[in-house]
Amino acid sequence: MNVARHEVMSGSDLLLKAEGIQKSYGGVLALHDGRIELCAGTVHALCGGNGAGKSTFLNILMGLEAPDSGRIWLNGSETRFASPASALAAGIAIITQELSPVPDMTVAENIFLGRESRRAGWFVNQTVMRRKAAELLERLNFAVDPRVKMRRLSLGQIQLVEIAKAIDQRSSVLIMDEPTSAIGDKETAVLFDAIRQLKSAGVGIIYVSHRLSELFSIADEYTVFRDGGFVRTGLMKDIDRDELIRLIVGGSLIDQQCAATEPEKATLLEVQGYSRAGEFEDINLSLKSGEIVGLYGLMGAGRSEFASSLYGISRRNRGRLVMDGAEVEINSPGDALKFRIAMITEDRKASGLFLSQSVRKNISLTSLSSLSRRSFINERKEKAVVQRMIERFHIKVRTRDQPVRQLSGGNQQKVLFARSLTTSPRILICDEPTRGIDEGAKREIHAFLAEFAAQGNAVLMISSEVQEILASCNRVVVFRHGRQVAESPVTRITPERLLHWAS
Amino acid sequence: MMSTPTKQMGRAGARSRTLGSLGQLFARYGIVIALGLIVLALSVLSDNFLTSGNLTNVLRQVSINGILAVGMTFVILTGGIDLSIGSVLALTGMVGASLVAGSKPHSPILAILAALAVGVVAGACSGIFIAWVRLPAFVVTLGMLSAVRGLTLIYSQGMPISNLSSGFKFLGQGTFLGIPVSVVLFGATALAAWVVLAYTVYGRRVYAVGGNMRSAHTCGINVRGIIFSVYALMGLLSALAGVTLTARTTAALPQAGVAYELDAIAAVVIGGTSLTGGIGGIPLTVVGVLIIGLLNNGLDLLGISSYYQQVIKGLMIVAAVLIDKARHADAA
Numbered sequence: 001m002n003v004a005r006h007e008v009m010s011g012s013d014l015l016l017k018a019e020g021i022q023k024s025y026g027g028v029l030a031l032h033d034g035r036i037e038l039c040a041g042t043v044h045a046l047c048g049g050n051g052a053g054k055s056t057f058l059n060i061l062m063g064l065e066a067p068d069s070g071r072i073w074l075n076g077s078e079t080r081f082a083s084p085a086s087a088l089a090a091g092i093a094i095i096t097q098e099l100s101p102v103p104d105m106t107v108a109e110n111i112f113l114g115r116e117s118r119r120a121g122w123f124v125n126q127t128v129m130r131r132k133a134a135e136l137l138e139r140l141n142f143a144v145d146p147r148v149k150m151r152r153l154s155l156g157q158i159q160l161v162e163i164a165k166a167i168d169q170r171s172s173v174l175i176m177d178e179p180t181s182a183i184g185d186k187e188t189a190v191l192f193d194a195i196r197q198l199k200s201a202g203v204g205i206i207y208v209s210h211r212l213s214e215l216f217s218i219a220d221e222y223t224v225f226r227d228g229g230f231v232r233t234g235l236m237k238d239i240d241r242d243e244l245i246r247l248i249v250g251g252s253l254i255d256q257q258c259a260a261t262e263p264e265k266a267t268l269l270e271v272q273g274y275s276r277a278g279e280f281e282d283i284n285l286s287l288k289s290g291e292i293v294g295l296y297g298l299m300g301a302g303r304s305e306f307a308s309s310l311y312g313i314s315r316r317n318r319g320r321l322v323m324d325g326a327e328v329e330i331n332s333p334g335d336a337l338k339f340r341i342a343m344i345t346e347d348r349k350a351s352g353l354f355l356s357q358s359v360r361k362n363i364s365l366t367s368l369s370s371l372s373r374r375s376f377i378n379e380r381k382e383k384a385v386v387q388r389m390i391e392r393f394h395i396k397v398r399t400r401d402q403p404v405r406q407l408s409g410g411n412q413q414k415v416l417f418a419r420s421l422t423t424s425p426r427i428l429i430c431d432e433p434t435r436g437i438d439e440g441a442k443r444e445i446h447a448f449l450a451e452f453a454a455q456g457n458a459v460l461m462i463s464s465e466v467q468e469i470l471a472s473c474n475r476v477v478v479f480r481h482g483r484q485v486a487e488s489p490v491t492r493i494t495p496e497r498l499l500h501w502a503s
Numbered sequence: 504m505m506s507t508p509t510k511q512m513g514r515a516g517a518r519s520r521t522l523g524s525l526g527q528l529f530a531r532y533g534i535v536i537a538l539g540l541i542v543l544a545l546s547v548l549s550d551n552f553l554t555s556g557n558l559t560n561v562l563r564q565v566s567i568n569g570i571l572a573v574g575m576t577f578v579i580l581t582g583g584i585d586l587s588i589g590s591v592l593a594l595t596g597m598v599g600a601s602l603v604a605g606s607k608p609h610s611p612i613l614a615i616l617a618a619l620a621v622g623v624v625a626g627a628c629s630g631i632f633i634a635w636v637r638l639p640a641f642v643v644t645l646g647m648l649s650a651v652r653g654l655t656l657i658y659s660q661g662m663p664i665s666n667l668s669s670g671f672k673f674l675g676q677g678t679f680l681g682i683p684v685s686v687v688l689f690g691a692t693a694l695a696a697w698v699v700l701a702y703t704v705y706g707r708r709v710y711a712v713g714g715n716m717r718s719a720h721t722c723g724i725n726v727r728g729i730i731f732s733v734y735a736l737m738g739l740l741s742a743l744a745g746v747t748l749t750a751r752t753t754a755a756l757p758q759a760g761v762a763y764e765l766d767a768i769a770a771v772v773i774g775g776t777s778l779t780g781g782i783g784g785i786p787l788t789v790v791g792v793l794i795i796g797l798l799n800n801g802l803d804l805l806g807i808s809s810y811y812q813q814v815i816k817g818l819m820i821v822a823a824v825l826i827d828k829a830r831h832a833d834a835a
Contacts, residue, residue: 311721313720313721332723332725333720333721333722333723334723334724334725336723337723343721345721350715350717350718351715351717351718351720351721352718352721353715353718354710354711354714354715354718354719354781355714355715356714356781356782357710357711357714357781361707361710365707365711365722365724366722366723368704368707368708369704372703372704375703375704375705376702376703376704377702377703377704377707379702419722
């Protein structure tokens with residue numbers, strides 16, 4: 001292995017090279033020095049915080065956008081792709097962070113979208129397509145039925161299908177942008193096996209992930225970007241986690257664990273016998289003042305569904321809710337907010353943000369009634385509150401009136417936290433609060449949660465990252481197939497135990 | 504080592520920023536500039552254009568479509584559409600007229616209130632099916648377009664109602680401080696709607712529902728209530744337009760208002776309100792209304808056939824959507 005590695009590094013197997021890539025949007029410089037050298041048969045981690053310019057760089061490699069300047073070589077000859085189709089034709093495929101399935105088509109139809117198997121040149125040959133899809137999924141060990149409609153799959157399964165689709169393009173360069181952000185640990189292991197298969201077949205993979213532990217287990221080399229520019233490249237085996245984090249964030253940060261305080265006694269919320277047909281059954285848990293409770297489980301274990309019904313987005317079939325000793329009814333998010341329960345949903349773009357609207361309007365929306373008199377909004381008061389939140393969460397914006405769409409993922413997530421805080425909640429439910437965001441923002445959010453709990457409030461946090469649960473929660477509740485199978489203080493558990501309970 | 508390229512980039516960045524903001528300026532106010540150009544061109548080409556008589560005439564002509572377009576702005580901001588407004592306009596005009604016609608007319612106030620009530624009920628019917636039964640707005644209001652037109656014909660037995668009391672006709676023919684009452688009504692409606700959308704909690708919620716319905720629900724907004732309310736409001740404004748038109752033409756015709764929904768939608772779209780919801784507003788809708796009105800008036804003055812007017816209006820709509828698209832590409 002080491003010998004092979006050495007040959008690879010000699011440069012003869014250089015697949016893709018880019019240097020001096022520059023790009024600005026509407027006068028704002030997003031990337032001033034993008035570069036990478038990718039060798040065949042390697043996994044190359046592209047690291048950087050949000051706003052480091054990774055997405056812009058990848059869009060340029062894929063031909064989605066034209067660079068202002070810079071050069072790209074593929075297999076030794078200089079190229080520039082005018083469109084994703086020409087990049088694909090040249091052998092570069094991407095698995096994007098944003099999933100784009102056609103929900104009413106089957107898995108097989110989605111995998112072969114645009115390159116369907118045909119019969120007599122005109123008609124789609126479903127039989128062949130289904131067989132080929134089944135073979136592909138089996139070879140990759142992905143447990144997905146090619147005949148079902150995409151609509152019926154979980155987020156994790158959709159991600160696997162997208163990965164299978166990209167792999168089947170038989171590209172020599174495969175770009176994976178946060179491929180594990182939506183999938184659980186079990187699917188991740190399956191994915192890594194597939195990546196190793198591709199590596200041994202000589203494919204070069206550019207791998208982007210905020211989950212650093214993943215990089216150390218799958219990547220061979222790394223390149224770090226910061227603030228739109230190249231910082232350093234090297235072999236993964238020559239760097240450790242702390243050093244990598246230092247390169248990504250650039251400066252020193254507050255220490256990771258502002259360890260959550262010991263919980264006090266007072267129970268804020270008690271869930272009794274919550275059930276919803278086909279999703280979760282007989283959930284009993286309590287949230288105490290000062291506590292962060294983690295909800296762990298694999299994809300499809302019913303955690304998000306439970307949280308959604310707790311917050312009133314969907315109805316429960318059975319169950320009671322007791323707050324401060326009295327039973328309360330929550331049948332809509334409006335009810336939940338009245339009882340000072342706030343929620344940050346899993347998919348910030350689909351069910352959290354208003355992308356085309358300003359940061360100001362996004363943050364103030366849930367607290368407008370307290371910022372208005374006789375239903376007229378007091379803009380001076382509104383701006384003051386929003387400004388305070390922007391400072392409180394260090395949200396990077398040019399102006400308060402900048403559309404949220406233009407912010408990086410981490411800053412968008414902070415906007416959601418800012419909004420939920422404007423209603424002064426006592427209980428905060430957050431579903432995968434740090435998914436797909438950079439290390440710096442992650443730490444800030446963890447620090448915020450710890451501080452929020454320390455003020456006598458409570459947090460219910462869904463996370464698929466074992467490390468996150470162990471590092472920031474006091475207690476963990478484990479779901480499996482819609483049932484609550486274990487509950488324990490985190491001090492008494494190991495990652496292995498947690499995984500064991502969940503699977 | 505890094506400082507030189509960074510500095511260069513800074514300068515290049517500054518230059519393209521000026522260009523970018525010029526582009527943004529045009530994308531945002533292109534339609535206002537277009538309105539200015541149309542006014543300029545018509546003043547040069549026709550001596551009769553810039554007379555107070557003609558301008559008052561233009562405003563009177565656009566007032567009906569203006570009132571409808573204000574309501575349509577609310578509907579489209581939530582991501583919906585209302586095709587039934589022409590029929591609702593006819594029915595409410597007919598109801599109002601029937602109460603003030605003949606030898607023993609009722610009070611015009613009563614007639615107006617009755618018409619407005621009928622309009623709200625019609626809008627509320629659409630609203631219920633769209634918000635709670637969750638049928639597509641296009642289908643529900645297409646059904647209402649036909650059903651309400653039928654009700655109008657049944658109610659009137661297919662006959663026009665004329666011989667209206669003079670108190671009622673004041674609404675369409677009278678003046679207030681020298682301005683035609685119908686223009687005052689349009690102005691007041693637009694002003695009130697602008698204030699509501701830009702400065703009230705309700706307005707923000709309308710934008711939120713159209714911007715992202717699921718996010719709005721998560722934020723505790725009564726999404727169905729908001730959707731219902733915009734159709735009820737649309738019904739109310741259709742009725743206001745209905746009685747105003749009836750009073751101006753001094754008769755209620757069962758075929759009044761056919762295809763009026765298209766001009767209202769055109770005005771909203773030309774004003775840059777996005778058909779997917781969440782983006783837009785009243786001031787630019789008013790500009791859209793004026794552009795359509797000026798085109799009709801100006802081309803009349805220049806003696807250009809109304810056949811061409813329709814082609815030009817069609818091109819305006821497509822151009823407006825193109826501008827809108829360019830603006831979004833810039834924002835992304």
